[in-house]
Amino acid sequence: MRRINLFKLRASRKIMPWTPANPDHAIDRALIKFEFESLPTKALQRVTDIVQAASAASGFADVVNIQTPNVQILAGPDGVPQVVQDLKPSTVKSFRNLAADGDPIYLATCANDNLAFDVRKYSSWNEIFPLIRSCFEEAIRHINDNVSSIASVRFEYWDRFVRAEVDGDQFVRRDTQLAPGIISQLAGSWHSHVGFFKFKDDKRILLNANVDLMEAADVKNSNQPHLIPDGVNSLCRIHTSCVISPEGTAAFKDVNDCIDSADLAHTELKAVLGNIINQQLADQIKLAAKGFEL
Known part of the structure; x- marks a missing residue:
């Protein structure tokens, strides 16, 4: 025994x-974000086009459109805060790299105030960091040179x-x-x-x-x-x-x-x-x- x-x-x-x-x-x-002041509609569209082309070359072929309401909190005449919603919502586009089962691995997302790289299935930083650069480098250059600048x-x-x-x-x-x-x-x-x-x-x-x-x-x-x-x-x-x-x-x-x-x-x-x-x-x-x- x-x-x-x-x-x-x-x-x-x-x-x-x-x-x-x-x-x-x-x-x-x-989640990695490059944050900036809100972009005008045409500037956002140009940035989104740049990211779509760059991310597609890295296998981000699936596209998701997300409508988000624009909400502001304003002080009313009596000093009471009022929530005001813009009738025209913002469109956020997300370009996804999918696994064989259809679940997202990475998402490169364009919003009017940030570019976000969302990691849902972590592999290694040595793999992820080059993808961030390839997806966002030209878009960040365009923002800095023509529109605004990355704040954080x-x-x-x-x-x-x-x-x-x-x-x-x-x-x-x-x-x-x-x-x-x-x-x-x-x-x-x-x-x-x-x-x-x-x-x-x-x-x-x-x-x-x-x-x-x-x-x-x-x-x-x-x-x-x-x-x-x-x-x-x-x-x-x-x-x-x-x-x-x-x-x-x-x-x-x-x-x-x-x-x-x-x-x-x-x-x-x-x-x-x-x-x-x-x-x-x-x-x-x-x-x-x-x-x-x-």
Whole structure:
């Protein structure tokens, strides 16, 4: 009869109780936006045509038109705010790269105040970043040279981790600078938020991190729908965001400086995540983040 070393089994369960929710990584979604002042109708159409041609060359052949209402909040004569809706809605066009099952992998979207690259099935940044450049480079150049200028670059990540065991290592690394120390003493569900500015070279960088850790015991006693699937004891969702803009009133130096800011934002967000999650979990998802710096 084969003897099983129970000590080793228990130790291994305690060492790595948390796992990324997806097979190879923890990312549910990523969104990169190049933001600018609202474009006139003809300028938006020209930008949309440029993006459509550029993205089609990269396999973004599916086109979706979205009608969005234009809403303004104005102060009435008596000072009471009034919601005024423009009768002519804005048209947002999204060019999609689809998987074999018909679900979108990437979306390149043109709105009147931003160009957005939406990642629904994350592969690697080394694959995604060149696609952002190929889809948006000429459109950003057209905006900067002929219409307006890019005011900011926004990058958002949604990460998700799960744990089947009731007990195990702390999710948050012990020396984190981005969550209060009391969290390591808490049992059950908790939420943490941090946001701050930092400056690097000629860039102003706004970073935010929201961490929501939910325990099954706190939500499954209710008859209401909940987010924790069967077989999972703990669920942690992390939303991180980075907004980069030129310091002061200056514009980005050129198109490359603008697009490279998305790469800088990606690097900053990796450092933020690496300073939140424990080192074993960071190693498991091969995060390879640089050291976090305030």
